[in-house]
Amino acid sequence: MQVYGRRGSVLITLLLLMLAFSGWSSQPPGVQIVRDTYGVPHIYAATDEAALYGFGYAQAEDHLLDMLQNYLAAEGRMAEFFGRAYLNSDIKARAVLSYSDEELLTTADHETVRLVSAFAQGINRYIREHSEELPGWARGFEVTAAQVLRFAHYAMISRSLNAAFKELRQGPATSGSALAGSLLPVEASNQWVIGASRTAEGAPIFLMDPHLPWSGMNRWYEAHLAGETLNVYGATFYGSPFITMGHNGKVAWSMTHNAPDLADVFVEELHPNAPTRYRTESGWAAMTVRQEVFRVKGRGAVTQEIYYTRNGWVVSLEPERNRALVAALEGLDLLSTPTQLLAMNRAESITEFREALKMHQLLLWNVMAADAQGNLFYLYNARLHRRSEAWGRAEWRPGWNPEARWSSEVIPFEELPQIENPAGDWMQNNNVMPWFVTDGLEMNPEDFPSYLVKREAELNDRGKRASEVLSQAQDWRMTDALALTIDTLVMAAAEHLPQLFAAYETAPPERQEPLAAAIELLKAWNRRADVDQPGMTLFYFWWHRPARERERDPLAALEAAVGEMERLYGSIDVPWGQIHRIRRGSFDLPIAGEQSPPTLWMASGTMDKRGIIYTDHGSSFTILVRLAPRVEAYSLLPYGNSEDPSSPHYADQVPLKSRGELKRTWFYEDEVSAHAESVDRLSH
Secondary structure: OOOOOOOOOHHHHHHHHHHHOOOOOOOOOOEEEEEEOOOOEEEEEOOHHHHHHHHHHHHHHHHHHHHHHHHHHHHOOHHHHHOHHHHHHHHHHHHHOOOOHHHHHHHOOHHHHHHHHHHHHHHHHHHHHOHHHOOHHHOOOOOOHHHHHHHHHHHHHHHHHHHHHHHHHHOOOOOOOOOOOOOOOOOEEEEEEEOHHHEOOOOOEEEEEEEEEOOOOOOEEEEEEEOOOOEEEEEEEOOOOOOOEEEOOOEEEEEEOOOOOOEEEEEEEEEOOEEEEEEEOOEEEEOEEEEEEEEEOOOEEEEEEEEEEOOEEEEEEEHHHOEEEEEEEOOOOOOOHHHHHHHHHHOOOHHHHHHHHOOOOOOOOEEEEEEOOOOEEEEEOOOOEOOOOOOOOOOOEEOOOOOOOOOOOEOOHHHOOEEEOOOOOEEEOOOOOHHHOOOOOOOOHHHOOOOOOOOOOOOOHHHHHHHHHHOOOOOEOHHHHHHHHOOOEOHHHHHHHHHHHHHHHOOOHHHHHHHHHHHHHHHHOOOEOOOOOHHHHHHHHHHOOOHHHHHHOHHHHHHHHHHHHHHHHOOOOOOHHHHEEEEEOOEEEEOOOOOOOOOOOOEEEEEOOOOOEEEEEEEOOEEEEEOOOOOEEEEEOOOOOOOOOOOOOOOOOHHHHHHOOOEEOOOOHHHHHHOEEEEEEEOO
């Protein structure tokens, strides 16, 4: 029987949990943190505020130093603690997040501030209790609600900054640019849902599988929060107070990266005698200037002037060329994203979930959701200002031309591509355009602005594979869903190997003979990126030859691939798992999947000089949920739920990742009590 629910029976649950564990107090505690066998915290409290307090404490136990660094990065204070190497990133953060703490807290929803404050208090309690164990820079640190909220905004704005970096790189070279770098790698993800009519038990099955780095700012923390109105399981970024993607027993949801144009570069013409004045259609205007003081460890204070035109932040001031380059970024006013996430966490139906999305406080993402009643919903989400399409996505816009400037009007929620309860009863979005989400759509790409969607985008290989399987699914069980989740089929092989084999068959004998063993190895390959497949290794080396070379002379590309493998390994008979590895803690294990060529089960990295690929990017939090009356779910982090190398949960999920297995998650009190590793009680 499910004892704790969505509306106030948490105290009963706590009493039952106390009976289930010897040594618990007979008095109802304020907050209980029950960790399961993989270190996932299940946080029970009588109020949402207390649950957030416990969540802050639990996160700090596992990720404190990374959380604090995320907060410092968002404040532009990393150089203060870690030296001059971080000064440029600090300047970026201060330039784009230029509001004060007071302005941020005044703008935010009152309940959100209260809950986030409780979260910060939980972090601070952990710092106080463990001060002697911390490095000097972290001792005495006091996290504030404003810091948590600012990081939530910074995590969003980093996507817009990335878009600006890309556009600057595509244009003429610039000297001294503050944007000479990138905050994030390319993001890719999988998500799909198979509807109730296609499953054996008449319950939707939902996959969430974001592909992100396994280090840095965008790492996932898995948790379960149960308060007065919250009962939600999923993951969020280190330092974030609300679940970003997951399920609450009634609704499951996730997000994948989509393709709105989040930034434009404007070229401003500078006055020849006054380089901080720029041309407008009505004459010369003065730039706005702010002075920011940055404390730099070992260097003292550094004062930096930050300039703005009406179009945005002046990234590069170039008086010798009579120009300035300005980054116009979407999302600068999105200060209520945590409030929307809270509403999404609480939604008990697709109707309520859509109402949360209508707050329009998410910058981007394909958002997909399903509810326990079998309803499915998809939104191509973006919050963009209207603008002229006379300039392409990568074209720099003339700042003095009023036609090139952004409108003050934002594309409303109702005009975004949306799909509800498609006839085929399945959906997928593996970073594809909305018209590829499912079968039978009558969606015209020309109906949407080109800066909102990429009209020319094709269906990628991951989308093809998921659509192929889902469109044929009948009487699916979790075993079928798990098989698709960890699917390693290389779609590119089916397209390209026949051309290679045809070239071989028509080649003269003297060219065939040196490649005979390689061709036989590729013909024997199962066309999957499995750890025991040497054909995958050879195909990988062939695939990574220049595309023009492969197309012009596929056999020459194969000769080069064979030569490179023999140089590195002395053989072409090299199983994929011998060179494609996952390493963390004491583990160094083979791992399936790949990003290029792409497979659904994704893990990727950079090859070292020895020819070994240590993966550090790919499927970063995988969770598969069946929304039956009693939810069943499986999840996996590629690393572990703790960043403490001494923790048993630092690398305990690495062997699962290596084997392509997901662990069972626990949502109900009898499951949690049966798989509890530890219990902590906090007063609040």
